[in-house]
Amino acid sequence: MNVIFVLVVASLLVALGFLAAFLWAVKSGQFEDGYTPSVRMLFEDRKKSKQQNTIDNQQEREHDDAK
Amino acid sequence: MPEPTVTQKTPHLESEAPVCFHCGEECSDHDILLDGKHFCCMGCKTVYDLLSSKEMCTYYDLSENSPGISPRSDDGSVKYGYLDDPDIIRQITDFKDGATLRATFSIPSMHCASCIWLLENLHDLQPGVRASRVDFLKKQLTVTWDEEQLSLRMLVEVLATIGYEPQIRLEDIQRGTEKKTQKSLIMRVGVAGFAFGNIMLLSFPEYLATNGDVEAFLRTLFRWLNLILAIPVVFYSAQPYWSSAFKGLRAKTVNLDVPITLGVSALFGWSLYEVLSGIGPGYFDSLAGLIFLLLVGRVFQEKTYAAFSFERDYSSYFPLSATLLEGTGREKSVPVTQLKPGSRIVVRNQELIPADSVLINGTGSIDYGFVTGESDPMLKASGDLIYAGGRQVGPAIELEVVEEVSRSHLVRLWNQDAFTQDREGRYTALANRISKYFTAAILLLATGAFALWAPHGIGTAVKVFTAVLIVACPCALALATPFTLGTAMRLLGRFGFYLKNAEVVERLAAIGTIAFDKTGTLTAAGSSQAEWEGEALSERERSLVRSVVRHSTHPLSVKIHTQLAEEPLMDTGQVEEVPGHGLLGEIEEHVVRIGSAPWVGADADHPVALQSDGTSQSVAWVSIDGEVLGRFRVSNLIRPGLEEVIHDLREEHDLVLISGDTDRDRTTLEPLFGREALHFQQSPHDKLAFIEQRQANDDHVLMVGDGLNDAGALRAASVGIAVTEDVTSFSPACDALLDAESLRRMRKILTFSQRAVRVIAACFALSFAYNLVGLTFAAAGKLSPLVSAILMPLSSITIVIVATGLTTLVARTTLGKPEAGR
Numbered sequence: 028m029n030v031i032f033v034l035v036v037a038s039l040l041v042a043l044g045f046l047a048a049f050l051w052a053v054k055s056g057q058f059e060d061g062y063t064p065s066v067r068m069l070f071e072d073r074k075k076s077k078q079q080n081t082i083d084n085q086q087e088r089e090h091d092d093a094k
Numbered sequence: 095m096p097e098p099t100v101t102q103k104t105p106h107l108e109s110e111a112p113v114c115f116h117c118g119e120e121c122s123d124h125d126i127l128l129d130g131k132h133f134c135c136m137g138c139k140t141v142y143d144l145l146s147s148k149e150m151c152t153y154y155d156l157s158e159n160s161p162g163i164s165p166r167s168d169d170g171s172v173k174y175g176y177l178d179d180p181d182i183i184r185q186i187t188d189f190k191d192g193a194t195l196r197a198t199f200s201i202p203s204m205h206c207a208s209c210i211w212l213l214e215n216l217h218d219l220q221p222g223v224r225a226s227r228v229d230f231l232k233k234q235l236t237v238t239w240d241e242e243q244l245s246l247r248m249l250v251e252v253l254a255t256i257g258y259e260p261q262i263r264l265e266d267i268q269r270g271t272e273k274k275t276q277k278s279l280i281m282r283v284g285v286a287g288f289a290f291g292n293i294m295l296l297s298f299p300e301y302l303a304t305n306g307d308v309e310a311f312l313r314t315l316f317r318w319l320n321l322i323l324a325i326p327v328v329f330y331s332a333q334p335y336w337s338s339a340f341k342g343l344r345a346k347t348v349n350l351d352v353p354i355t356l357g358v359s360a361l362f363g364w365s366l367y368e369v370l371s372g373i374g375p376g377y378f379d380s381l382a383g384l385i386f387l388l389l390v391g392r393v394f395q396e397k398t399y400a401a402f403s404f405e406r407d408y409s410s411y412f413p414l415s416a417t418l419l420e421g422t423g424r425e426k427s428v429p430v431t432q433l434k435p436g437s438r439i440v441v442r443n444q445e446l447i448p449a450d451s452v453l454i455n456g457t458g459s460i461d462y463g464f465v466t467g468e469s470d471p472m473l474k475a476s477g478d479l480i481y482a483g484g485r486q487v488g489p490a491i492e493l494e495v496v497e498e499v500s501r502s503h504l505v506r507l508w509n510q511d512a513f514t515q516d517r518e519g520r521y522t523a524l525a526n527r528i529s530k531y532f533t534a535a536i537l538l539l540a541t542g543a544f545a546l547w548a549p550h551g552i553g554t555a556v557k558v559f560t561a562v563l564i565v566a567c568p569c570a571l572a573l574a575t576p577f578t579l580g581t582a583m584r585l586l587g588r589f590g591f592y593l594k595n596a597e598v599v600e601r602l603a604a605i606g607t608i609a610f611d612k613t614g615t616l617t618a619a620g621s622s623q624a625e626w627e628g629e630a631l632s633e634r635e636r637s638l639v640r641s642v643v644r645h646s647t648h649p650l651s652v653k654i655h656t657q658l659a660e661e662p663l664m665d666t667g668q669v670e671e672v673p674g675h676g677l678l679g680e681i682e683e684h685v686v687r688i689g690s691a692p693w694v695g696a697d698a699d700h701p702v703a704l705q706s707d708g709t710s711q712s713v714a715w716v717s718i719d720g721e722v723l724g725r726f727r728v729s730n731l732i733r734p735g736l737e738e739v740i741h742d743l744r745e746e747h748d749l750v751l752i753s754g755d756t757d758r759d760r761t762t763l764e765p766l767f768g769r770e771a772l773h774f775q776q777s778p779h780d781k782l783a784f785i786e787q788r789q790a791n792d793d794h795v796l797m798v799g800d801g802l803n804d805a806g807a808l809r810a811a812s813v814g815i816a817v818t819e820d821v822t823s824f825s826p827a828c829d830a831l832l833d834a835e836s837l838r839r840m841r842k843i844l845t846f847s848q849r850a851v852r853v854i855a856a857c858f859a860l861s862f863a864y865n866l867v868g869l870t871f872a873a874a875g876k877l878s879p880l881v882s883a884i885l886m887p888l889s890s891i892t893i894v895i896v897a898t899g900l901t902t903l904v905a906r907t908t909l910g911k912p913e914a915g916r
Contacts, residue, residue, distance in 0.1 A: 031312060032315070035296075035316075035319070038295075039292065039319070042288060042291070042292055045288070046285065046288040049284045049288075050281055050284060050285075053280050053281050053284065054277070054281075058277075058280055059229070059277075060229045060230070060231060060232070061231075062231050063210060063227075063229055063230040063231070066207050066210050066230065067210065067214065067228075070156075070210075070211050070214075
């Protein structure tokens, strides 16, 4: 039955870890604005999308060349 | 919270005219083309040009409609000069490290996803900006920038250029504490929830096992772990209840937190005793669950409208800066606090007079509507004293300051005690009113049970005594109010009625008298119409008039211009404005005169002049080529739909009107309010005194007002509602902000709050029923941890469900459906 002892301690430690993570998140202000991040995540990164475009263009050109 | 909405401007699809690519407005007279796109003005074109040169046109792709805001064409270079002042910079910035500065701006004009995108990509637009972050619900932008590359003034100017002019007010800077309490409350909930879950898990063996199933060692271990887990719950999470109960007792009142803490201490004390002496597991699970739910209720109630301010005073109404005229004739923008008697200042059209001053140059046409309720601008000539707080309407004027800002007439008025006194404590919430009797009843019952069981041994008697205290803990009672009122507050927000806190709903339900202000409240500041009196004008004459008044910023001209907005404009040759008299225009060989009777040459016996009187300022005569055609008369119009509402409200409430204006609208208002209820020419002090006198007679007064002149009355009343056309603009300190559009729902709102209070009463009844069941268990000495662990959360959760569900249902039947887009 000693394994229960180990399990209880382990589960408490895991729970404590989550509590610490939660407290850190509150302290760092993650609960202050519940709306803006939902819009922000939809924005594409401008720089990346530009690079992506040039890569796409290159691939297209290569594709055309191959033809 | 307001529902997070991304509002979009509706494009004028029905019109043929091209629509501005930037702001979506109709391009009326001067259509500007660039890259094959239409723009309504140079401002919009400049913004587009700037964004396209930085390859930032994604801005236009993120919203379906044109997202832009037409930038104001003010002369920014002078306007923001005061931002160079090191004192101001220090006050505005939140943080400084070397050359890195951070500041938070309030930007009311942000409204859509495009705005967020553009403001958060500010670093691409303006070198020197390190990072920027938007808080959309609070309409705030936090910018971190490099001071060596970019000054605060340049940053603000850039924001203003692209249409996001920050609202800089000193009051915005002192706001940290509110945030902190909300944060610590969430942390308390987190700790309580964590302990609650783990204690529940560790208690399961106790619930399910019969004696002998669980090893003695493990049983003791679990109990001790529960005890350890419960300590932070009682001493950290429940801390607000302890301090509130002590505060209440010290003030010799018994608030609802007193019986709660009584129950909590009984629970904790008894459980501690059981575990320490090894006789039982205690009630730690019930304890943690109870505190967790109570705190959740608190979070629910304490959500507030972060974007609005309910505590503004005169200082946030005044501008931060004034345009100082230096000896050399150069203009310089300085903070208003630096104005000294003798300083020369310039006040432009639509700007506020920052300090009591004497008019030196120009004609003052000062609108004191917001300060006194007087709706007509006052005309001032050179040498006249002008009090601070008025708004200049018309060409720029030059003033000499006679009194520092802090010593001006208006500020001194508002610093008087009557306006700053606290109203707290005048109304006790229903829950606190009954808690006195409740606490007494529990104590009586517990002692009774103790006496009854005492013959069976003191140990059992103590156990029963604590069991009664535990079960009677008014947890469900304490949950009913926050969940009902919190839900009510949220629902009202969807109808354009924003409360300062949830408690206001309860106070609204008790209202007896409703006092209205007139200007800006019953009448919309901009809704008055210009009525034509005289022979009907031909189409050509109408467009002649419009073409002339277009050149003037006088409020009458503006009204006539909007009235005639349909008419085509003509090329104007010359228009001359003589302040105090009128306009003279020459168009296509016609001479048009608009203004006072002598200016156009109308005699006192002109047929139109004999029709009715009317003050000289609210009429404009028109003559074309020397022939007097008639006059425009401007009357303040009551907001649409209000007559019906007032009629409805009179059935149950006493209505009065207290206006700072003259009684010229008496004839329109008398049928609505009745003769006795109209009070005109009331100074801010009269209004305050009126409300106080009514309140002293045990009447609960609801004051509905809008301006600074109502500030005292709004504070003195049981509930003060500030009506505003734009919820982000200035409004005096109040309990609730009401969107002017929603004024016609007043009756429904009052009915709804009355019913919400009835929901609370129903929840109270329900929770008493639960308590009764629990008490029979407790008094019989049969309250096992299992019964308690089931009964307590069950009662709490049903109360939460009933409170929110019933309130939503009541809202649907009384308020109807909110309009789309809210």
